[in-house]
Amino acid sequence: MTSIILLSVLGIVNLFLGFLRSNRMLLPVAMIILVVVFGANAYDWNSASQSYFNNMLTIDRYSVAFTGIVVLTTVLLLPFSQKYVRDDEANLAEYYSLLLFSLVGAIMMVSYENLLMLFVGIEILSISMYVLAGSDKRNVRSNEAALKYFLMGSFATGILLFGIALVYGATGAFYVSQIGEAVANPANASMQPMLYIGLLMMLIGVGFKVSAAPFHFWTPDVYEGTPTFFAAFMSTVVKAAGFAAFLKLLVQAFPAAQNFWIPTIIAMCVLTLLIGNVGAVAQNSVKRMLAYSSISHAGYLMIGLVAFNGALSGLSANGIFFYSLAYSIATVAAFGVLKLVSDQRQREDYTALNGLARTNPLLAFVMTVAMLSLAGIPLTGGFFGKFFLFGAAIDKGYIGLVVFAVVMSMVGIYYYLRPVIAMYMRPAEADATEPIAVGTFQAVVLVVLALLTVLLGILPGIFTGVL
């Protein structure tokens, strides 16, 4: 709860700092705010779970852990906004404040007990993202992205809200624990059609937010148009918070209806893996590849939902936590490098990366670590992320699904190696022999990201079994 209060208050303070007309101050201030929030959140780890607003929000280990991921991701992402610091036209204070406010939404999504809080959290997060997607206002693509994201997102939240209403109609409750009891109660069997339609609509609404197929269509276009910095935020924070909320919803409200939703999620999962991985192969733009890869990672995370064990701890919850952490760190690194490269070379396709190992060994190395992690190759966190999720699913007997996911991750190796090949094995383009300018601060953060990824890959034990 302290983190929500701090973020809201400090977000407003940050907004007022915008009056000073000095962008240079804003980045350090925003970083400090986030570090303070991270500390305040970590402080809650050892205290017993606390409830707020008539139990509408609960701060327990589960929410603290996922809050930790989203705040950490944002801290590590911020340094890549340095270009905006130098750009006087950019409304930096607003950008940062929107990011801080959207984190409030994310934290609500991971700590809700009441579906209304889930809805409000999703809306706080989404509305900030609609604005940020269009923040590059002189760019037509950015405008298109914002409009597309806004229209599709509004439909999705409308559907989600309708779903919540139907579930309320069927069970008479907004609290996940009460819904869980009502669903499990055989006396309510006559309400099942309404409940199932409501649940289905909620799956659609949340599925849209985490870009799971077949509700993924916005993803590539929106990522492509959204400024890289915010696209990175979208694919990490929104996804981590979305899956934490998703798991909590299924585990606490609908465990009794698992015979209904598990086949649905499996179907979505297979489709998501297929579309994400096969779609990524066909891309020529690194950013679009990352967009499709972000779809595919939603598919891997859904395996964790399928493997659910009726508790917010154990193999599946820990698997989703570890995967979200490893995925977020690697994705921030990949987008960070891409942003630095595309800012200077004005291109986002693979050729922009050609010969990068010659001119910027550090950038190439960090990008390689990120790609290996996303591909799930040992020595990186991504390997253990997949390992834990697949292990949880095998434990539950979903061997066929895991085999399919393994085949899909083989496809993943193909497109994740393309940037590596471009950077290390191809000569630089004629117009791209100049080294990319990297600030010391950014370089330090990149090294931290690479080290974290390798740490997760060598000593995964630190982060397993925490929930």
Add this chain to the structure above:
Amino acid sequence: MLTVLLLLFPVAAALLLHFAKGQAARVMAFGASLVEFALAIFIAVTSQHTARAQFEVNVPWIASAGINFHVGIDGLSLLLVLLTTFLVPLIILASFRHDYPNASAFYALILFMQTGLIGVFISLDAFLFYFFWEVALIPIYFLAGIWGSERRIQVTFKFFLYTIIGSLFMLAAFVYLYFQTGVNGAMRSSDIIAFYNLNLSAAQQAWLFWLIFIAFAVKMPIFPFHTWQPDTYTESPAPATMLLSGIMLKMGIYGCLRWLLPIVPKGVSQWDKVVMILAVIGIIYGAIIAIRQRDMKRLIAYSSLSHVGLMAAGVFSITLMGMQGAVVQMLAHGINVVGMFFIADIIQRRTNTRQIPELGGLTRSTPLLSVTFLVILLGTVALPLTNGFVGEFLLLGGVYQYNNWLGAVAGLTIIFAAVYLLRMFQRVMLGPDSSFSAAIRDLSGSELAVLIPLIIMVFWIGLFPNVFLRISEPAILQIITMINR
């Protein structure tokens, strides 16, 4: 603790190498690999050669899942660790004449690879083994992909995809076995002993066998999983080729001995005929293609394919003779193939060609080169008194015990090897003079420093094989008892 030091020292040295440039990087890497070799020798001298693993370290790694960092060295591991630590300094020394751009990264990757290889040979936990198995792949991918010749991108990509897809099958099998260890409410474990003690039905073992076997078969490679091999060997820079053929290939055979046979013995007894036939096909197929090769590196690559088929046949004969033969032949092949690729590299550097028909009469101005070449070549042909003879004799003996006919066909390898290798020697070193024969320089000091230790080993293993056989015998006997349970 010695095992951990053995494992971490190369990677620590690799990190330090980042601060060295050019010449200094080479010297540092060479020094580090010598220290590592000394460490391995120390371990070899102080350990007893029993079936029990020595210098065990067993600490929790992923504690909540029952996965441990469990390493140890028994006789079988020891020989392969010795082979690795013996060859890596020579491989580094062999590259001294090349001026690789970005040398510190190049040598750092070699040392990094060494850690991966040693990790594979000493891991006693399935997931740790898999971890190092893949870790060894990453540096070789970059070594071949960055410093290789023209077609390197497609070729290394193919290599990477093949091997990683192969290993994913193994991972799937390991995850399955891991969950099997926990079926009766027991704590799940990925320890090798827990896997050995599983009571798997014949039906389970039948498919588990293939999942695990394919990973090893791709790495060795056994026919028909070999198609990445000749291209990768040809396109990689010489040190990477030596690492691939000299050491990495042994990961597959070692994997079969340590992980495949004892874990799924019933699977082996169902499928051993298929594997034997594939192996024998590989022997003949590799040899016949080798005869037709004009490129020296490709010829050696196919010869290696043929020889590894024989090693696989020896392993799957499940006889003490065949398996011991595979162990000695792993050492012998490692030494010989590294020597052959090094000599091919020397000739290419001096003449800018590896095409056999373009060469000829080199021996006139290079007596040292031709003598060393001949010795190593005869080792590969398995002339008595050389290392190849001991290995092939035992291997063929094992295959004969398994099946006379297969033994007879596999025995052709010696004739074929003599045909293609002696023909190569004749056309490159003897034969009519080419434009190179007068001007070519003989071996330099550093090149001799690489070849002399190799030649010493050719004769040492050839004359006193018992030194090595005794080290591995208890471990092999134990594996055989486990298979025959």
